[in-house]
Amino acid sequence: MTRKLHLNVNILNSGFLGSAWRHPSSDPRAIYDVNHYVRTAQIAERGLLDAIFLADTPVLKDNPARRPYQALEPTIILAAIAAQTSHIGLIATVSTTYNDPYNIARRFGTLDHVSNGRIGVNLVTTADRDTAANFSQDVHPEHGARYTRAGEFATVLKKLWNSWEEEAFVGDKASAHFVNTAAVHAINHHGQHFSVKGPLTFPRGPQGHPVIVQAGGSDEGRHLAAQHAEVVFSVAQTIEDGVAFVQDIRARAATFGRDPSELVFLPGLATVIGGTEAEAKARHEELLELLPLDYSLGRLAEGLGLPIEALEVDGYLPEDLVRPAGASHSMFDSITKLAQRDKLTVRQLARRLAGGTGHRLLVGTPEQVADSIEEWFRAGAADGFNLMADVIPSGVEAIVDHVVPELQRRGLFRTEYAGDTLRDRLGLTRPKWHHPEEPSYD
DSSP, X not given: OOOOOEEEEEOOTTOSSTTGGGSTTOOTTGGGOHHHHHHHHHHHHHTTOSEEEEOOOSSOOSOTTTSOOOOSOHHHHHHHHHHTOSXXXXXXXXXXXXXXXXXXXXXXXXXXXXXXXXXXXXXXXXXXXGGGGGGTOSSOOOHHHHHHHHHHHHHHHHHHHTSBOTTOEXXXXXXXXXXXXXXXXXXXXXXXXXXXXXXXXXXXXXXXXXXXXXXXXXXXXXXXXXXXXXXXXXXXXXXXXXXXXXXXXXHHHHHTTXXXXXXXXXXXXXXXXXXXXXXXXHHHHHHHHTSOXXXXXXXXXXXXXXXXXXXXXXXXXXXXXXXXXXXXXXXXXXXXXXXXXXXXXHHHHXXXXXXXXXXXXXEEOHHHHHHHHXXXXXXXXXXXXXXXXXXXXXXXXXXXXXXXXXXXXXXXXXXXXXXXXXXXXXXXXXXXXOOTTSGGGO
């Protein structure tokens, strides 16, 4: 095969399972220690993975009395990782609702230079309403308004990253000519949400601009992905759902004049891996026993956008349950489909999700995990996966030391890094420069 898988590791604090921090191999303080993230990234790089991914929520949530959370500011962690790795891509999440595009363009553009072209930015609109109070806001914007702002945010980012032409930097000592200022352009953006003059303070980075990543299953989220994203994270429980999602976004991308093949789709995939199927199930059961029921129910309620009191623990979700305003579209749909497909009670559903919210979970041997990855890949339901290990770093080591070699034996995954940048790893072209005041950005 010429087409190869793309694999990221999502460093979800101590692990995907809410009880990961209680596992004997875990250090409860690890999420506050940058070395935890550096070590995990180094393990992933040893396995030739495309990138590590850091989620972020700029508010203290996720029941910190019961489990770790996304605590440290992700771009600072990426800078530390960049200094101690050489090849692996580095992706961090940014809220388009609670940031301005100029500071994000400057921060991620700087990281792209610092890392020699290994940076990606994951744009999210922030669903958590409590975040507003941390940013001097009384009201969290409604769903449609957040996505309108996100679309303009992405447009301004690209304009700023294109504010320097390729040859703008001169650095000619003999003539004392440092920068060709005629090739540095104000962007003069005036829109509904932002008014930004520009330009940025430095030239384009090694990738042209950082890889733009997006995750969202709503109609507005799909529209944003189709218009701006280069990598799309998704939630899918079945191959049929995965294929339908990919086909929909590619078709939408074509309407924006984009090449649909220039998008990379990476659904979330949680893993619990053992040397035998029995060992994997025993590890999973051990972690489930360490997970308090009240926490699992709370996470389930959050994924559904419901108060926990609305869940009848030993009953079923109503078949006509309507997604509440403010709930994540992709998570709500994934959870309810799973509950209906497997006829799970609320208690069984909470246990199945194990403190997660909607991503597919595989419990088995490296060969079984590789079988499923290959099946989805060949069916066109995924170009690869955003992997979420049960416990970090031991679960990442299981992926690198056992799943990756199996995929390599099947000719599905690289045996060495090729190229220099994250774009090279993902098979994405370097965007050509074009003037930041051209209408094509919108």
